[in-house]
Amino acid sequence: MGRYHTCHAKSGEVVELDLSSSCFHGKLSSKSSLFKLQRLRVLNLAYNDLVSSEIPSQLGTLKELTLLNLSNTLSSGTVPTELLHLTKLVSLDLSSNSLSAQKSFLNNLSQNLTNLEELNLGLVDISSEIPPNISKLSSLKSLSLDECTLPPNISALCNLETFEASENIFTGTLPSTLFNTPSLTYIDLKDNQLNAILEFGNISSPSKLERLSLGNNHFKGSLPISILSLVNLYSLDLSYYNTGMSVDFGFFLSQLKGVIDMDISYKNTTNIVDLSTIFLHLKSLSSLQLSGVHVSTAKMGLVSNLPTNLGTLHLSG
Template sequence: MLPPNISSLSNLVAFYIGGNALTGTLPSSLFSIPSLLYVTLEGNQLNGTLDFGNVSSSSKLMQLLLGNNNFVGSIPRSISKLVNLDTLDLSHLNTQGLALDLSILWNLKSLVELDISDLNTTTTFDLNAILSSFKSLKSLNLSGNHVTYEKRSSVPDPPLLSDLYLSGCGITTEFPGFIRTQHNMWRLDISNNKIKGQVPGWLWELSTLQYLDLSNNTFVSFESPEKLLQPSSLFYFSGANNNFTGGIPSFICELHSLIILDLSSNRFNGSFPRCVGKFSSSVLEALNLRDNCLSGRLPKIISRGLKSLDIGHNKLVGKLPRSLIANSFLEVLNVESNRFNDTFPSWLSSLPELQVLVLRSNAFHGPVHQTRFSKLRIIDISHNRFNGTLPSDFFVNWTAMHSIGDQSNGNYMSTAYYFDSMVLMNKGVEMELVRILYIYTALDFSENEFEGVIPSSIGLLKELLVLNLSGNAFTGHIPSSVGNLSSLESLDLSRNKLTGEIPQELGNLSYLAYMNFSHNQLVGLVPGGTQFRTQPCSSFKDNPGLYGPSLNQACVDIHGKTSQPSELSKEEEEDGQEEVISWIAAAIGFIPGIAFGFTMGYIVVSYKPEWFINRFGRTKRRRISPTRR
């Protein structure tokens, strides 16, 4: 919390406390300090309304950074007195849907950086008006607000911007033409709009452009540049989630400074761009071409500096190029949902940094030989034709999943300005990991043809959050070592040929929120624990030998309320005994003494009328399972 008597620091020039977890309100007395030049409070949890008090028009304040807090309400009109401001950040001010009068900012003629993004206002910002009012602007961020731009009423002599952020502004026009004059532009983000038509060829002539994000619009094509300046300074380019068609433009491969290239979720077709091999000696670290219509084979050489390669959801065929073994920095390899026909690429284990391997939904086949993946944290080889058995020590060398790490570090797999993402089956549904945590661990071998026993060494993978072995032909018992997976949240062993009991140790897995043991041949007592009692009955379906309080509670709709089975059964048995005795007594009157002794023994041991079986037989058979004798 900020001290309320902060104005007593009468000679204060700079007040920097950004990026902490400070709470409370902002004391207006702060702005009465005549010597104050710089205030940096962004990235805290300060709340309340903004109040600058009786700020003087002679204020010397040059920098005011209040963004990314929890302030509510409107922008104080007194801000117009801060005429010496060159940097202003009011981002994420929650105006609670109020209309804003931006004219109160027009007095701030010295502004060089202005960030008024995500204000939660109904006001529509006129981009032309803003550009006309601030001739000294270098950086402008209007993201997350509604912005209009009139191409016909272009701004004469607009400011020369270095950074322009218009993400999520509802812009529906074609590409903003005034950008063509921005020869000092470094970063341009016009993502998450509805900008249509072509990406103009002149865009690639902006020699200073380093960061370009065109993602999530409705662009349909690239206009070929008349000239492509060399060397290009562009290091980040995303055209993801548009309507681009045809082949990937050849000029893309001339952008030799690219670190990040993301053209995912379009309709690009044709072969994988061979020119990507030209990046082999460059700095390209992340290449994302997933969810397109690319066909043919992968080139033998793909940029050797890659940390992330995602080509999932295309129509690529053939084998994985063995040359990938030269990509010693590769951390993420995702080739899911293609038509690759190959054996398990055990040679990838020689990649020292590989942490994510996704081969899902291809035509990979054959056995999966034991190998060493020392840093692997996520592996998905589901929906292929892998077969054979897994030796008991199969997971011994998968050491990155062995120990419980510090789950509070919040680190992400990423490279500059880019975060890897993927879709993973978790808790029975597809879950998108928009940012892959270093600590996130998952193993999915489902929908293959594996057989034999589940390796006992799986219990070494103590970091596992998701384990899916469903849809195979695994036999034998569930290894009790699964009980060592103390972080496990999702377990799916359904549709196998597993026998024996569910290990009681699984009842101690306190994070296990989802489990599926259905369609096996399991028997015995279902483990206790809240997590087992809260599962749907379908999690245990087609295992007729399972029983116990947990199953009774999970399947209460089918089996009836049996949480107190002893009392209910006693009542039924007593009623049944009375009726049987009455039936026997009636027979006694017609049978001689000696014959009665023999006949009664026969009746009691061997004969049960149909009504008796219907009423008591099923309950008794369930209660006298051979495993409980």
């Protein structure tokens, strides 16, 4: 829970204000005394009930802000363009509200808020492509755009460490530039409409990618052998990967030696996945989900050969 404030050592002015999860209920008025705190650097109002009020444009006057968190505040309306005046922002979180943004918002944000390291716009209706100039956000490490109604375009993403854009309307294939981002450790693009052959391009060597979630898309063809280049991968979601393979699917995935969390549920294939092969090679598995997959256990003693760390095993359907 929040409820703390920090004051400037000399002037005594409030410079940090964390009121997250403070059970506030009511509208954030444009005449609030909050906007008199001109030295404020941190403002966190997350998880309060602002009763569907609009975000006051006066927030744009707090020019010293480096962190602004308004997530889960029940805010509504259009994101005020005045927030783009907060050029010192390092972290901006407007997620999980009923907000929309002008089509030029992402483009202007990329021009103005060049110090951003974390940006979370989950559930904000952006309805515009990710602009090419997002590459200007060279400090950006974490980008979350879940359920933002983004059309099919993913541009170069610079120095990102995490990229989340699930439940959008991306189609086509994934650009190779995405996997060539040298610092990227997490990609979540599940529940989109990606429908081309899955390709990873010339993966940076060695790739730092640790978590890859591509479940519930519509990829064509077999899994590319280049996936085996993801030597640091420990979490893989390929659920609803509705294609066949010319090689044994279980044996292929068992070559990802470092994977400890794997979901290949409801894979539409005529091949039978041999659990003994997976368990033989993936000895560190802690979670395996194979619901809806043709599974063979004929070659193994199911209990005696389980990986010692296995805590979750789904074989339903």
